[in-house]
Amino acid sequence: MRFRHMLMAAAAVTAMALSPSAFAQDKTYTIGVSVPSADHGWTGGVDYFAQQTIASLSKTYPNLKFVLATAGDPGKQASDLEDMVATRNIDALVILPGDPDALTSPIMRVKKAGKFVTVVDRKLSQPGVEDLYVAGDNPGLGRTTGEYFVSRFPDGGNIVVLRGLPIPIDKERVDAFNQAIANSKIKVLASQFANWNRDDGFKVMQDFLSRFPKIDAVWAQDDDTAIGAIAAIKQAHRENQIWVVGGAGMKQAIKQVMDGSKLVPIDVGYDPGMVGTAIELTALKFETGLPMRGSFIVRSPLITQANAAEYYHPDSPY
Amino acid sequence: MLGAAGVTDPAARHSDALLACVAVSKQFGDVQVLFDVSIALHAGEVHALIGENGAGKSTLMKILSGYLPPTGGEIVFDGAARQFSSSEAAEDAGIVLIHQEFNLAEQLTVEANIFLGREIKRGLFLDVKTMRARAQALLAALETKIDPTARVQDLAVPDKQMVEIAKALARDARVLILDEPTAVLTPKESLVLFRQIARLKAQGVAILYTSHKLDEVSAISDKITVLRDGRHVITAPAADLTEHDMARQMVGRDLSELFPPKLPPMVAETVLEVAGLSVPGYVTDASFHLRRGEILGFAGLVGSGRTELMEGLMGLRPSEGAVSVMGKPVHIRSAADAARLGLAYLTEDRKGRGLLLRSRMRPNLTLLALDRFSRILIDEAAEDRALDQAIREFDIRAPSRTVAVGNLSGGNQQKLLLAKTMLIEPEIVIIDEPTRGIDIGTKQQIYGFVQRLAAAGKSVIVISSEMAEVIGLSHRVMVMRLGRITGELEGEAIGEESIVRYAMGLDSMTKDHRAEDRLHAAR
Amino acid sequence: MPRADPSLPAAANPPGRGPKLRLNLHLLGPLLALILLVVLGASLNGNFLSPANIANVLARSSFTGIIAVGATFVITSGGLDLSVGSMAAFLAGVMIMVINALVPQFGVGFGVIAIGMAVGLVLGALAGVGNGLLITRGRIEAFIVTLGTMGIFRSLVTFLANGGTLSLNFDVMDAYRPAYYGTVAGIPVPVIVFALVAILGELAMRRTPFGRHCSAIGSNEQVARYSAIHVDRVRLLTYVLQGVLVAVATLLYVPRLGSASSTTGVLWELEAIAAVIIGGTTLRGGYGRVWGTVIGVVILSLIDNILNLTNVVSPYLNGAFQGVIIILAVLLQRSRRATS
Known part of the structure; x- marks a missing residue:
């Protein structure tokens, strides 16, 4: 599983846990x-x-039961939590909240019911609710990308930025990016929301x-947007003048990096596998009995032709 | 002609009038619809305003009640010239107009409607108790059994009329203007209304009243004003005008005979044979036949199932029974099936089922016969020619070809509906209430048309609640009562009394249905 | 006859009340809004009127445009179809899967693409039949039926893509590309298809019995029924037409990016409905005009285009700008209705 590459801190614990042995318990957990x-x-x-x-x-831990629910909107996700506590009697919750602000108080209720809570990727509006926080590095994504742009444009260049949705994640990334290129000669011609999707990426880029008339590079922030x-x-036959950096590590993008594409020279990871890390760490709390607390930040690595195979x-x- | 005394100048007398208009004119854009009209309403007097559709009655009433400002002349109320800025201002002064199409909030209760906009309050809250008591008193005075807490949408049409009147009474009306109040009432309900009018009159209310029913006008009015083409024709005491005078003044010429002379029925084959047709919930076991060139009347009270029978026959409602057209048994499942067989039905509900009120005349005219005007594309030139012809043939009067049909007068709408139906060249035409809400001149035209149709060898069924119409037109009459055909009359035997006896269940040509009637009524 | 002057109005409410100028505004309101928008765009950026930009905007408009032509018929007859965006995503997904599955057997060629297109069209028609039957036979509100199928199609494409993205076989993509990127006489293919659909649609609305029947049903279903119109059949047909047009739009969409995912066609239904209303069709039915819809679609695309071509409006206010233009466009033509 690829998330293991990502989390050095957890790797050791994981290795320990993978030998079931002494800590394995008979009691079942949900x-x-x-x-x-x-x-x-x-x-x-x-x-x-x-x-x-x-x-x-x-498979590894027969005494663990899982309840997986996907929700299209915060309301549904909040109801899912109520059901899990009320009818499925869970012992722990791993949640990637679609809208962290809206879900803070439902998650607090789960916590108050005495459950172990792991929050993934998005910060709740109240500190200290969760036992465990596993998150991607949004500022890191912006910074890493910005540093790469600076390295490619020592003498300056004209770039455009396709942003995501107007939510904090986007802002963290863009702010860090701007900070990283602040002292360079790079000129941001324009930036516009493309909503992390292909069709909007296509339209805005058109x-x-x-x-x-002169664009040297595009920061699309997301690999889907980059495809558009x-x-x-x-279409404009300008693929020899412009290169594009997306983000998040979609396999098609990584493949292009791996193949040495001039158009897509690098990618910056933001691994959806972090949710797996979070589930695994939560499981380990019950299997090992070790105290499991704090924040685990999954860094956003620079993916180049040299290391792309690792992420593919x-x-x-x- | 009348004596000179009958043709008084109302302007000369408006000083003692409660509400009067003096030399009022009204223009809509380039079109003038009222020319220097004067009329004076006095306390304790019933004043009838009559005229053909389009004569300007509605406009005049709206000007009197503040709905429209006049473009010339003045309104005098209580001896002083007044300008009402809105209908609310007029209502505050005690002038209330009851529209032909009701102005009721359908979702609200009767009592809420009666006090709408003038709710009685106690502090911040509605004083429901007082309002209910007053509503009850008002309704009781009107001799109705309407529940003040019922929703208006659940009421029958005449009951809505009564609610409108109660609403006007609740506003302490000094002038009550009624726009064709009896068009939607049964004769019995009309009598209640007339009693109320008499009562209000005795209390000193001035009443302005319009109706197409001239016998009513004769019976209840003190004074009559006739309008024609937006001009004042005559104002005279009711006693000085016969119905014939009124009609002549309205039309501006002698109406020799309302009904054209009946042609003798042809001796011809049966074109439509209906045996044992039932429409669940409405009609039981109806059988009749129709011959070529015949005009067959269907009489009966409102709700006796005549419309439902025809709609069942036309495939517009589920029905069972045997139907033969031109001697061949047929199954009619939709209006399209009927049209293919040469049957056409003109609905009584012109506005709800007959015409697209927001559309122009052309698409309305050709809607039923559209496939005759199109291969793949519609031949608009042919449609235009058809409209030209319809306008000529049926004498449709519209200000322009592009006017929305909803803005035409009832008579012109009816003519358009007739023209629309005739475009499919039906052999059998069923006309439901051919002249409802239509002025007398147009009525005569429609009667003439029906007669010519029959003379040309088409067969016509006329459903009508107007006795004179059924009697004046039909070769033969079927009478319905409570969903059954109870009588058949032919030739000389067709008369008001014989029809009424069948319609009321006093006579029956078949067995005694009285037991079943009770069942039917109990439902 | 009683009246000598036939020009006299027949009713107390003479229809000629609205002055002619306002009548024209109602008719030309959307066109006026479009012209204003073009002037605004041209004054803000010199490239706005460049052939390349105009081609881009029109080509992009073509998907929602073609769908909106169908929506014009549905709405005119008093219906509503919320499922079009999801349906487009679903059809795109199935087309891609079918084509990808056929390539190993038949190789890359026009035949495979043609089969994919045919599958898309048939499936689109079937989806329309489904919506239409549920509404006419099932007697369920159009809003509810299509809200339901909207969710169903959206989930199906997510399911087919396994939560990710379905991508067209790379070699087929090369062969299929011209369907979006190609030009005929300098005009992009999707623009030509859109124009054809629009012209045929306008003709059908204005000049065929089908179009007349749609507006009769939307105007007053009872009158339509009493006028021997097969109301259910016409209703059903509008949904089938809508389904087929969604498929046509999909045929052009797939070669653009060669992919379909659960984000494909999100909110297209609202865009299509907005375009229809901006164009002057009444939302409650009874009156529709396809040319207005075309202008409505172009207006919506131009708004995005202008926002991208300038820095005048903060990107955070994009939505506000769009909202103002949409409301203005409708206000322009409604001023007449408000007074009558």
Whole structure:
């Protein structure tokens, strides 16, 4: 499983736990897993890794039961939590909240009911609710990308930015990116929301191409958006003048990096597999009895032609 | 003609009138619809306003009640010139107009409607108790059994009329203007209304009243004003005008005979044979036949199942029974089936089922016969020619070809509906209430048309609640009562009394249905 | 006859009340909004009127445009179809899967693409039949039926894609590309298809019995029934037409990015409905015009385009800008109705 590459801290614990032995208990535990439904590629990956992890953990630890629920909106996700506590009698909850602000108080209720709570990826609006926080590194994604841009443009360049949705994650990434390029000669011609999706990436890029005769590079922030942007660039026959960086580590993008594409020179990971890490760590709390507390940040690695093979998982949907 | 005394100048007398208009005119854009009309309403007097559709009655009533401002002339109320800025202002002064189409909030209760906009309050809250008591008193005075807590949408049409009147009474109306109040009432309900009018009159209310039913006008009015083409024709005491005078003044010429002379029925084959037709819930076991060139009347009270019988026959309602057209047994499942067999039905509900009120005349005219105007595309030129022809043939008067049909007068709508139906060249035409809400001149035209149709060898069924119409037109009359055909009359035997006896269940040509009647009524 | 002057109005409410200027505004309101938007765009950016930009905007408009033409018929006859966006995603997904599955056997060629297209069209028609039957035979509100199928199609495509993205075989993509990126006489293919659909749609609405029947049913179902119109059959047909047009849009969408996922076609239904209403069709049915819908679609695309071509509006206010333009476009033509 690829998330193991990502989390050095957890790796040691995982290795320990994989020898069931002494800590294995007879008592059964139920872990509830609540994730957003697959409304785009990245959440599709989240669902995939959640299912994969649950399947493999169930095999390894027969005394663990899992309840997986996917929700399309915060209301549904909140109801899912109530059901898990009321009817499935869970011992722990692993949740990737679709809208962390809206879900803070439902999660607090789960916590108050005495359950172990692991929050994934998105910070709740109240500190100290969760026992365990497993998150991607959003500022890191922006910073890593920004540093790469600076290294490619020592003498300056014209770039455009395709942002995601107007939510905090996007802002953290963009702020860090801007900070990283602040002292360079890079000029951001324009930035516009493309909603982390292909069709909008295509449309916005088409318009940027008609607006600016000279663009050197695009930061699309997301690999889906990048695919749309690349289609627009190819349509305008400017694929030899512009390169594109997406983000999040979609397998098609990584494949291109691996093949040495000039158009897509690198990618920056933001691994949906972090949900698997979170489930695994939560399972370990029950199997090992070790105290399991604090924050685990899954860093956003720079994926280049040299290391791309490591991140390439052809079987994953993402 | 009348004596000069009858043609008084109302303007000369408006000083003692409660409400009067003096030389009022009204223009809509380029079109003038009222020319220097004067009329004076006095306390304790019933004043009838009559005229053909389009004569300007509604406009005049709306001006009197503040719904429309006049473009010329003035309104005098209580001896002083007034300008009402809105109908609310007029209502506050005690002038209430009851529209032909009701102004009731359908979702609200009767009592809420009666006090709408003038709710009685106790502090911040509605004083429901007082309002209910007053509503009950008002309704009782109107001799109705309407429950003040019933929703208006659940009421029958005449009951809604009564609620409108109760609403007007609750506003302490000094002037009550009624726009064709009896068009939707049965004769019995009309009598109740007339009693109320008499009562209000005795209390000193001034009443302005319009109706197409001239016998009513004769019976209840003190004074009559006739309008024609937006001009004042005559104002005279009711006693000085016969119905014939009124009709002549309205039309502007002598109406020799309302009904064209009946042609003798042809001796011809049966074109439609209906045996044992039942429409669940409405009609039981109806059998009749229709000959070529015949006009067959269907009489009976409102609700006796005449419309439902025809709709069942036309495939517009589920029905069972045997139907033969031109001697061949047929199954009619939809209006399209009927049209293919040469049957056409003109609904009584012109506005709800007959015409698309928001559309223009052309699409309305050709809607039923559209496949005759199209291969793949509609031949709009042919449609235009058809409209030209219909306008000529049926004398449809519209300000322009592009006017929305809903803005035409009832008579012109009916003519358009007739033209629409005739476009499929039916052999058998069923006309339900051919002249409801239509002025007398148009009525005469429609009667003439029906007669010509029969003379041309088509067969016609006329359903009508107007006795004179059934008697004046039909070769033969079927009478219905409580969903059954109870009588058949032919030739000389067709008369008001014989029809009424069948319709009321006093006579029956078959067995005694009285036991079943009770069952039917109990449902 | 009683009246000598036939020009006299027949009713107390003469219809000629609205001055001619306002009548024209009602008719040309959407066109006026479009012109204003074009002037605005041209003044903000010199490239706005460049042939390339115009081609881009029109080509992009073609998907929702073609769908909106179908929606014009559905709405005119008093119905509603919320499922179009999900249906497009589902059809795109199935087309991609079918084509990908056929490639190993038949190789890359036009034949395989043609089969994929045919499958899309048939499936689109069937989806329309499903919606239509549930509404006409099942007597369920169109809103509820299509809300239901909207969820169903959306889940199906997510399921087929296993939560990710379905991508068209790379070699087929090369062969299929011209369907979106190709041009005929300098005009992009999707624009030509869109224009054809729009012209045929306008003709069908204005000049065929089907179009007349749609507006009769939307205007007053009872009148339609009493006028021997097969109300259910016409209703059903509008949904089938809508399904087929969604499929046509999908045929053009797939070669653009060669993929379908659960984000494909999100909110297309609202865009299509908005375009229809901006174009002057009444939401409660009874009156529809396809040319208005076309203008409505172009207006919506232009708004996005202008936002991307300028920095005048903060990206955070994109939605507000869109909202203002949409409301203005409708206000322009409704001023007449408000007074009558």
